[in-house]
Amino acid sequence: MTDILKTEYSEQFDAERKLRVEASFYKYGSARDNFAGGRVDALASAKRCIDAFEHDRNSEHLMDAANYLMFRFKYPLDGDYFKPTDSDASVMPVGTPINME
DSSP, rough: OHHHHHOOHHHHHHHHHHHHHHHHHHHHHHHHHHHHSSOOOOOHHHHHHHHHHHHHTTTTTHHHHHHHHHHHOOOOOOOOOOOOOOOTOOOOOSOOGGGOO
């Protein structure tokens, strides 16, 4: 792990997310079956998790939201694509990042 990732990344977040993916397999069934054909709306589910976090501040909801977003990436729907962007095309964060002052 690089020095940057030691302070800028959470391995615990990933580990906890993976545990939830395994539990969800038994609770809801295969992610491929649920998301590849659009049976479950990953984006709407992620938004619902973020709303729940904003209501009760339980960060487990953030892990669930991240998993739903990962499923949308892993099982893209028609029209979805991945294309790396440069700064001109990327979505800017809300607020003022320290390097942009």
